[in-house]
Amino acid sequence: MTSATKQVKRIGLLTSGGDAPGMNAAIRSVVLAAHHYHIDVIGFVHGYNGLVLEEYISQSKTLTLNDVNSIIHQGGTILKSARCPMMLERSGLEQAANTLTEQAIDALIVIGGDGSFTGLLALQQLWQGQVIGVPGTIDNDLANTDFTIGFSTAVNTGIEAIDKIRDTADAFERVFIVELMGRHSGHITFNVGIACAAEQVLSFENFSQENEASKLKQLAEEIQQAQQNRHGSYIIVMAENLWSGGATKLVEQLQTFAGIECTACVLGHIQRGGSPVAKDRILATKMGVCAVQAVIAGETGIMIAEQQGAMSHVLLTSAISEGKHVSSQLVDAQQNILALSAQTHC
Numbered sequence: 001m002t003s004a005t006k007q008v009k010r011i012g013l014l015t016s017g018g019d020a021p022g023m024n025a026a027i028r029s030v031v032l033a034a035h036h037y038h039i040d041v042i043g044f045v046h047g048y049n050g051l052v053l054e055e056y057i058s059q060s061k062t063l064t065l066n067d068v069n070s071i072i073h074q075g076g077t078i079l080k081s082a083r084c085p086m087m088l089e090r091s092g093l094e095q096a097a098n099t100l101t102e103q104a105i106d107a108l109i110v111i112g113g114d115g116s117f118t119g120l121l122a123l124q125q126l127w128q129g130q131v132i133g134v135p136g137t138i139d140n141d142l143a144n145t146d147f148t149i150g151f152s153t154a155v156n157t158g159i160e161a162i163d164k165i166r167d168t169a170d171a172f173e174r175v176f177i178v179e180l181m182g183r184h185s186g187h188i189t190f191n192v193g194i195a196c197a198a199e200q201v202l203s204f205e206n207f208s209q210e211n212e213a214s215k216l217k218q219l220a221e222e223i224q225q226a227q228q229n230r231h232g233s234y235i236i237v238m239a240e241n242l243w244s245g246g247a248t249k250l251v252e253q254l255q256t257f258a259g260i261e262c263t264a265c266v267l268g269h270i271q272r273g274g275s276p277v278a279k280d281r282i283l284a285t286k287m288g289v290c291a292v293q294a295v296i297a298g299e300t301g302i303m304i305a306e307q308q309g310a311m312s313h314v315l316l317t318s319a320i321s322e323g324k325h326v327s328s329q330l331v332d333a334q335q336n337i338l339a340l341s342a343q344t345h346c
């Protein structure tokens, strides 16, 4: 959506929600592109808190080329990130709008996930400036973009960790249940599961909580069958927030129900950190440039997206409301071909 074109002098920039590897690359790209077009970038710290809380508002500053030197390879975010519950209240949104107006910001670029973009849309109701989202979340759960910044690195981190677990699992001929991040989406779980040749992938796409009892029985049978057929490791990769009580509970239940000994491993925040892989650095860099160009073109209410490898814009509303499903081909291949073969492999 394009607003009346005006000369842009100051862009506000913040990172919000869970940090994702590649956020720094995106910050760098926005600052470099804005410098090219003679626009100042004002960095706000600690997510939306930087617009709402005085102690953080006072830390906002113009980002120089020096500030973004040597950060492309760093995980985390130099602007810090945070949740900001005050944005859920009218008074918080009003304070954020006031800050932007007082600092003469023409456009706000937010690097974050669906929650951050919901906040951006709420802010748009109270503030006249342009709002642009850059998808930065390991969860890859924003619609109409092929990938989000951070997803590829998180998948690689999961793969590296499970490859190591596999060595131990092989050596001890053990069953491991590895829990992966992703909030309520299975993109990380399915992609990591496939890439690690997990014997089982348990995610939102192939399981729902009301079937826990029958799934427990099925899992126990399949593990026992695999153990009879061969000696070796057995890895179940599962999504967080899926099984009541998570991987630890499932380990207990398999022991109690069928006497199967297994070990839980919750990868947790390790997946959010680390140096971004090439794909995330390049995606973030392309998106940062595109975001600045979108501001200059007068766009507002949009998210920068990658579609079939090309940069484009989509409405923020569609990015957060349409949902993004794991490829059915991926789910089908894992569920109906690879997993079945793994059960019978000798």
Ligand code: ATP
Binding pocket: 016, 017, 018, 019, 048, 082, 083, 084, 085, 086, 087, 088, 112, 113, 114, 115, 116, 117, 118, 119, 120, 122, 136, 137, 138, 139, 183
């Ligand atoms: P990730 O999924 O990677 O954690 P996210 O952007 O979805 O990223 P959230 O914690 O859901 O992370 O949201 C980040 C922030 O966005 C919240 O702390 C809050 O400040 C703001 N926000 C979220 N939902 C709303 C809302 N409904 N209205 C206003 N602001 C919101």
